[in-house]
Every structure is written in structure tokens, then in C-alpha cells.
Amino acid sequence: MIKTTIPFGPQHPVLPEPLHLKLVMEDEKIVEAIPAIGYVHRGLEKLAEVKDFHQNVFLVERICGICSVQHAMAYVQGIETMMNIEIPDRAKYLRVIWAELHRIHSHLLWLGLFADAFGFEALFMQCWRDREKVMDIMEATSGARVVVSVNVVGGTKRDISSEHLAEIIRVVDQVKEDMKNMENAFLNDYTVKHRTVGVGHLTKEQAYSLGAVGPMARASGVAQDLRTLGYAAYNDLCFDMVVETAGDCWARTAVRLKEVYECVRLIKAAIDKLPKGDFAVPVKGNPTGEVISRVEQPRGEVLYYIKGNGTKNLDRLRVRTPTFANIPTLLVMLPGSQLADVPVLLLTIDPCISCTER
Amino acid sequence: MGLMNTSRMKSPWIIHVNCTACNGCDIEVVAALTPMFDVERFGIVNVGNPKHADVMVVTGCVNPKTARVLKNIYDQMPEPKLVLAIGACGGTGGIFAECYNVLGGPDKVIPVDAYVPGCPPRPEAIIDGAVAALGLFEAKAKAMKEKAKKAAEKAKAEA
Numbered sequence: 001m002i003k004t005t006i007p008f009g010p011q012h013p014v015l016p017e018p019l020h021l022k023l024v025m026e027d028e029k030i031v032e033a034i035p036a037i038g039y040v041h042r043g044l045e046k047l048a049e050v051k052d053f054h055q056n057v058f059l060v061e062r063i064c065g066i067c068s069v070q071h072a073m074a075y076v077q078g079i080e081t082m083m084n085i086e087i088p089d090r091a092k093y094l095r096v097i098w099a100e101l102h103r104i105h106s107h108l109l110w111l112g113l114f115a116d117a118f119g120f121e122a123l124f125m126q127c128w129r130d131r132e133k134v135m136d137i138m139e140a141t142s143g144a145r146v147v148v149s150v151n152v153v154g155g156t157k158r159d160i161s162s163e164h165l166a167e168i169i170r171v172v173d174q175v176k177e178d179m180k181n182m183e184n185a186f187l188n189d190y191t192v193k194h195r196t197v198g199v200g201h202l203t204k205e206q207a208y209s210l211g212a213v214g215p216m217a218r219a220s221g222v223a224q225d226l227r228t229l230g231y232a233a234y235n236d237l238c239f240d241m242v243v244e245t246a247g248d249c250w251a252r253t254a255v256r257l258k259e260v261y262e263c264v265r266l267i268k269a270a271i272d273k274l275p276k277g278d279f280a281v282p283v284k285g286n287p288t289g290e291v292i293s294r295v296e297q298p299r300g301e302v303l304y305y306i307k308g309n310g311t312k313n314l315d316r317l318r319v320r321t322p323t324f325a326n327i328p329t330l331l332v333m334l335p336g337s338q339l340a341d342v343p344v345l346l347l348t349i350d351p352c353i354s355c356t357e358r
Numbered sequence: 359m360g361l362m363n364t365s366r367m368k369s370p371w372i373i374h375v376n377c378t379a380c381n382g383c384d385i386e387v388v389a390a391l392t393p394m395f396d397v398e399r400f401g402i403v404n405v406g407n408p409k410h411a412d413v414m415v416v417t418g419c420v421n422p423k424t425a426r427v428l429k430n431i432y433d434q435m436p437e438p439k440l441v442l443a444i445g446a447c448g449g450t451g452g453i454f455a456e457c458y459n460v461l462g463g464p465d466k467v468i469p470v471d472a473y474v475p476g477c478p479p480r481p482e483a484i485i486d487g488a489v490a491a492l493g494l495f496e497a498k499a500k501a502m503k504e505k506a507k508k509a510a511e512k513a514k515a516e517a
Contacts, residue, residue: 010427013406016376016384038423040378043457062453065382065478128392146382146478354380
């Protein structure tokens with residue numbers, strides 16, 4: 001049969017981000033997928049060597065607007081390890097609260113876009129309506145909706161008042177209620193299941209050998225979540241990992257959906273145990289040596305390598321992001337599938353191209 | 359105002375172009391389209407095809423690779439067209455202005471009609487920017503007509 005090559009992206013209605021895929025087709029079936037990246041490359045790692053290490057917090061937040069809290073968290077935790085700074089307990093809990101709020105917003109965003117990818121627009125709108133409740137609480141506690149900029153070296157930039165804590169509990173309970181209503185549509189709807197069950201199947205061995213991270217790995221039965229390492233305050237909050245074994249698009253939806261419930265539980269536990277006291281310590285001196293800092297993002301594991309030289313500038317900042325680790329799984333899932341399933345498969349890895357290319 | 363302009367003002371269709379952005383502005387543009395802010399009540403619809411679009415909403419700065427894509431999409435849009443640059447990057451390149459692979463804002467490649475500052479700007483600000491840009495439509499349509507008239511006269515004279 002004659003092979004045709006169809007370009008997918010960089011400008012595509014399904015994915016707001018510029019990812020380019022060359023799809024080699026045989027009739028309606030994909031034979032090979034060749035990714036081409038570089039549309040979002042800015043040279044951010046080089047810029048981090050020019051700015052000083054306090055300014056870099058704001059820079060790493062702009063690697064990706066969707067998971068900015070986790071990026072800043074990985075960076076400041078690395079710097080704090082290098083400089084032997086013990087941050088106050090309250091700051092650790094506050095970081096967890098903001099990080100988990102961010103995870104809820106990211107997962108709701110993904111669930112909405114995923115619903116849009118299989119053509120369920122009402123569900124997309126519903127997810128994004130609920131997401132606005134989380135955005136409102138982020139604005140109330142930090143002053144910004146998306147890039148909240150709460151992490152600084154030595155703690156957090158601001159405290160959360162008791163009125164706001166009560167409001168957070170009210171909002172996350174509401175989000176949980178709304179999610180329960182939507183869960184049925186995502187996991188049990190006859191038509192939705194036709195688009196997700198058995199599509200993009202990935203076995204446990206494949207997920208492990210391809211180096212999948214985050215919900216991609218957990219949906220295939222690889223129990224891997226960095227929050228079990230107990231960074232920040234996760235050690236005291238009895239974190240419970242969500243793992244599915246089916247390994248298809250349905251399982252990935254289920255993992256992200258159930259993680260929202262886990263986030264709600266973590267936020268409420270963190271608010272319950274929130275210690276009193278300061279939320280930041282003063283920072284003196286400059287970082288020296290090298291460190292590797294890892295944090296669980298909504299999309300999986302992010303790895304920061306930081307090298308300091310005793311001055312206010314860093315020698316090197318290297319970031320490995322979860323989407324970069326998940327792209328090989330996409331290239332395994334795409335061959336053999338139908339062209340109409342490409343948007344669903346592409347979104348199922350929750351791609352964040354601006355993270356990947358920086 | 360002619361019929362075409364009235365319909366354009368009543369229901370401008372937008373195309374959203376992510377051009378080396380960090381996703382911060384992009385999710386705010388999508389948030390503006392979803393129920394809380396709901397710009398669809400003003401007839402604003404997000405379309406995937408540049409040939410259907412009246413307004414280009416461009417987020418982020420420009421790098422050498424996206425410059426070509428951005429120019430290509432802009433050229434495919436029918437006249438009269440408007441360009442709305444979102445965010446600090448859309449103005450000057452923002453925090454990335456000093457990066458080695460960044461040329462600057464989208465105005466280095468295509469003409470921009472309105473800028474919405476912020477990192478990222480709130481959805482209300484994006485809606486406000488879109489409304490301000492729509493005010494330029496009539497003048498643009500008029501200029502386009504005059505240009506076509508002049509070209510026709512010139513062709514007639516040459517013939």
C-alpha cells in the first residue's frame with residue numbers, strides 16, 4: 001500500500017501547544033510517528049546562569065505556567081539542600097497546600113481538554129467551570145491566578161490566614177462533590193468508553209522500560225510517585241498512591257480523576273495539622289556544590305540538577321521534565337492506531353511542550 | 359457601517375496561536391472562553407482554521423522556528439484582520455527577552471494592533487483588550503477598500 005505523510009501541528013485545534021508530528025499513514029492507520037520539537041525552545045537554562053539564584057525562582061516558574069508551583073518547589077528545595085537551610089514547618093505545610101491546589105487545577109484542566117479531544121464539549125465546559133473555583137482560591141491566597149509565585153528560598157512568600165483556610169476547605173469539598181458527578185460520565189459512559197477503553201494500551205513492562213513517569217506509569221501498574229519520598233510535609237500526611245492496572249486511556253483518566261480526591265484529602269489533612277509559627281527564614285550567603293532535586297508534578301517526576309560556585313550566579317541549571325520522559329511512550333502507542341484517535345492519544349500523556357523544550 | 363463590518367463586530371471569530379509561550383497566557387485565553395468568563399455570549403468563537411478567523415490572539419515571544427509559522431498563519435487570514443498580543447512576552451519578550459533563542463515579541467514578525475500586558479493577564483484583561491482591538495475594525499476595512507479601489511484604478515489606467 002502507498003504510504004502518505006500527514007503533518008500534525010504545530011498549529012492544531014486540538015492542542016494549544018506547538019508540537020509537530022509527522023504521521024506516516026497507510027490508509028487510515030498510522031505506521032510511524034516522527035516528532036519534531038523546537039517550537040518553544042527559548043534557552044531558559046542559559047538565562048538561569050545570568051540571573052541570580054533568588055531571581056531564578058521567578059524564571060523557573062515560567063518554564064511552564066500550569067505547574068509553576070512544583071517547578072519553584074523543586075528549585076528552592078534544591079537550593080535549600082545546598083545551603084543547609086532548615087525551613088519552618090509551617091512553610092512546608094503551606095507549600096503542600098499550594099502544590100496540591102495546583103495539582104487539582106492541572107488535572108481538571110487536563111480532564112476538560114481530554115473531554116474536548118473526544119468531542120464531549122459539555123463535559124469540557126463543566127470541568128473548566130469547576131476549575132475556576134480553584135483559581136479563585138489561588139487568587140485570594142496569593143494575588144495571582146496562574147503563576148502564584150509563593151515559593152522563595154527559605155520558605156514561602158506569604159501566609160494563609162485562618163479565614164482563607166476555612167474557605168479552601170469549603171472550595172475543595174465543593175470540587176470533590178462536582179467531581180463525583182462527573183466521574184460517572186468519564187468512567188462509565190457508553191460512548192466515552194468506546195473512545196478510551198483499550199485505546200493506547202501500554203503494558204507494565206513497556207511503561208517501565210520506556211521510562212514513563214507520573215500518571216502514565218501509574219495507569220500501567222508501575223507504582224511510582226515521588227510524594228512517597230516524603231519531601232516537604234508529605235511524610236506526615238499519610239499520602240496514598242493511586243494506581244490502575246489497565247494501561248489504556250481509560251485507566252489514565254481514572255488515575256487523574258482519583259488523584260483529585262487524594263489532593264482534596266491531602267489539603268484537608270495539611271490544613272488540619274498546620275503548625276503555628278514563622279513561614280520563612282532569612283537567607284545568608286550563596287549556594288555552593290551540586291544537588292539533584294526531584295518533585296512530583298501533575299505530569300510526573302521533574303528533576304533539577306543545580307550547580308553553584310559560591311557566587312550569587314549558578315554554574316548550571318539542568319531540568320528534566322515529565323513530558324520529555326513520556327514522549328517515547330507516545331511513539332509506541334501511535335503506530336497501529338487510527339488517525340481519528342491521534343488527539344486522544346496525544347492528550348493522554350498530558351503533554352506540556354513548554355516544559356520539555358524550555 | 360456596512361453589513362460585513364456589523365457582522366464582524368457582532369461576532370468576531372478568533373484563532374489562538376501559541377508562539378513560544380509558557381502556557382500561562384494560553385490557559386487564561388481558554389479560561390476566557392469557558393463558562394466563568396464566557397466570551398461566547400458576545401459571539402466570540404475560537405476556530406482552528408486561520409481562513410475562518412478575524413482576530414489572531416497570539417501568546418508568547420517569537421523564536422526563529424515559530425517566526426515562520428506565525429507569518430504563515432497570519433498570511434492565511436483574510437483581510438481585514440486584527441492581531442492581539444497577550445502577556446508580557448507578547449509585548450517585548452518579557453522575562454525571556456534576554457534568552458539566546460528569542461527574537462522578541464510577535465511585532466518583530468507581524469503587525470500587532472493591541473497588547474494586553476501581564477504575566478499572565480487576567481481573562482477580564484484579555485476580554486478588555488479584544489474589545490479595544492475590535493474598535494479598529496472599521497478603519498481597517500475602510501483602508502482595505504481604498505487600497506483595492508486604487509489598485510483597480512491603476513490597473514484600468516495601465517490597460
